[in-house]
Amino acid sequence: MRAREVYVTGYGLVAPTVLDGESLFHRICEKRSCVREHPLFAELGFPNRAAGYIDDLQWQHVQQAFAGDAHSLPRQSLLADFVAQQALRHAGLSPAALRDAASGLFVGANKHCATSHDLEQLAGCLDSHGRLDLDRYLQHQSARQAPFSLRVDQQTFHLAHTLGIRDHISTHSDACAAGTVAIGSAYRAIERGDLDLAICGAVELMANELPYYMFSSLGALCQQSELEPGHQSRPFMRGRSGFVLSEGAALLVLESREHAERRGARPLGRVLGYANFCEAEKMTASSRDGSKYAYCMEAALEDAGLLPHAVQHVNTHGTSTQVNDSCEAHALKHVFERLLDGVTMTANKSALGHSLASSGAIEAVLSLISLREGVLLPTLNYDAADAEFPELRFLSEPVRQSIGVVLSNSFGFGGINSSLVLGRA
Amino acid sequence: MTAYQARPVYIADAAVLNAAGEQLLDLHGHAPEAKPLPFDQRHQAHPVKVPRLPGDLFDRKIQRSVEAQGLRLLHCAARLAPALRALELPSERVALTAAIPEVDAPSPCWDAVEAIQREPDRLLPQLFANTPPLHALTLLNSTVMAYVAEALQCNGPMGAYCSQANAGVDALIEAVMQIAENKADAALVVSSSPNLTPALYLRDGDPASGPVRGEGAAALLLTAAPAPGARQMTVRVAGLARGYVADETRAEAVAAQVLAKVLKAERLAPSDVDMLLIAEHDELLAGLLGQPEKRRQSSQGITGDLGASSMLTDIAYALGSPGGGEACRPRYVLAMNRSKGGHFAAVLLATAEMRAEV
Incomplete structure (x- = not known):
């Protein structure tokens, strides 16, 4: 018996091309990709210009919504602020609620990546010995905004101060699983009784040149630049050849059932279970038989007190890399065995690209909308006839179907495996 | 706020690395003299030499590719390997939690910065030519955790926290909870200080306004039962x-x-x-x-x-x-x-x- 039930009562989201969760959900239902040619990548002459990126119009909107001087904040904090305010409005909470309740903040984030212009600015501040002249660097107007003066937890602190978080804040640096780990950690804190109210999720802005170069040199990005940008992310297809770099942010409001009921909040869904494990297999690949991913999924189900037959839908990690999708497919077959026919699956990265730390939080929001709306999202660029694992029921069209439980996976570089179990309210 | 205990949790072993030395007793010895910061001679700190990792636990490429703060952490983790091995636990019952400062942003890029300074009109080629191909991995904090997990066979629950003093406490509490709630029988808690670089001082403000900083790492091995023979x-x-x-x-x-x-x-x-x-x-x-x-x-x-x-x-x-x-x-x-x-x-x-x- 669970100590306390954990409700989701609100969420906020910004992803490439969209400024809220519902717009993203409907866009994917309409099979419209969020991946486009990135003007920066085109300007830099990259061979593959596909990316999911937050465009200038979106940034204008985010800046206009900010109550203070938007230019005084780094973009990560600005985005976190926008998404958090959206989540609080969605939950029907005023920021004061976080000051008055036992509240916490759990934010997943990876490091900030310097752009080539940042490095150029830095290069201009080296002394004759090749050492950074700190005084000269600080004389630059923008030095305080440069990546070197930013912390990975600066958006956490910005939100904590803005929202008046009362009891706990933490920053989770778990690579591509960070968003899911942040949600799982918030769920655990509420379930144990440490907190009544939490904001959790992740913020990631990595669609720039250095991450492109780094992931490209690892061979992790899509190798088929001849394909239209929107067609490059092809999870679980035979012809998949890597992921598409993306960015975005999503934050969820979690509450104890008692807290939500006391204030008359409308639950949007529940967090039923969570598990996370170190894999210790290989830096960029899981156990080829999927056993480590399967172990994580089974542990999350066990944490929820459920058996696999209770799950009707899986939101896969599905990055579109050869190895990850193969491992996850084997794991899904192992977990669901003969139940596979009754489980539908989706891979949101087919439409969004891979927003790394944020991906798990964005996918959790989409899963919650599926649970509430009774609509299952299609996997874009998916064709069962050419799928590598046709026994897995990925949908190529949206399907109206009532579901009660979704399993959502995130597997990070370095073998950080995490699974969330989400339920209908 | 958190305060809890279910299953008892014991500290079976500990390892440190800091300016005072590598033994616990060194922490009770004489304080070493702080040294001027190389990039700001007006202020002092306690740096440590980058440790050599044991070759029997870590691949040599790790020594070359991981940043100093990660190497310090790995060095401490390695010294707990014998005590962890002696517990003879299944790897799935060994949790791993880590407090790792953000991998210092510019330091893996210093070569690129210097190259850009030499040829500013070749910005992008210099950036790419001088950024290590594995930077995508080595920049991630989770990479350092993965090296620990791989070398010491920790396949249990995990958590990585960033980046201030609280990260060590968050990692410790998470590890204690995993044991107390019977999700693990042992846990390795690893932590590192940030590197003493300009970036650190840029982020945290004037060196004169805070305490003297140091470099170091510390790791604890927690268990659900007192480790026989580990200490009196x-x-x-x-x-x-x-x-x-x-x-x-x-x-x-x-x-x-x-x-x-x-x-x-x-x-x-x-x-x-x-x-x-x-x-x-x-x-x-x-x-x-x-x-x-x-x-x-x-x-x-x-x-x-x-x-x-x-x-x-x-x-x-x-x-x-x-x-x-x-x-x-x-x-x-x-x-x-x-x-x-x-x-x-x-x-x-x-x-x-x-x-x-x-």
């Missing part, structure tokens, strides 16, 4: 509490709550604590605890401020306390700290003699 005394994690203040006006009240919570599990009053570990300069905590000054100690004076590694180093300091024979060994040790960001944390340790049957 058992050390149990008797209480944990943490709190946060966004508004400094609540600081004293939250610190008092954290203190009350951590002592509650053992029904103690502050005066029952035999050894108190708090930063020397922290007047708020000192005032709150009202302990005689002689009971107040800290490893910070000898190591410098180790950030995310400070709490684990303080715990190691308590474990390495030479005392004056078993009779003088402290029964209860309380370590308490707070971060610049507004986190408060407290850890209560209880020591007892090993019973013969254990």
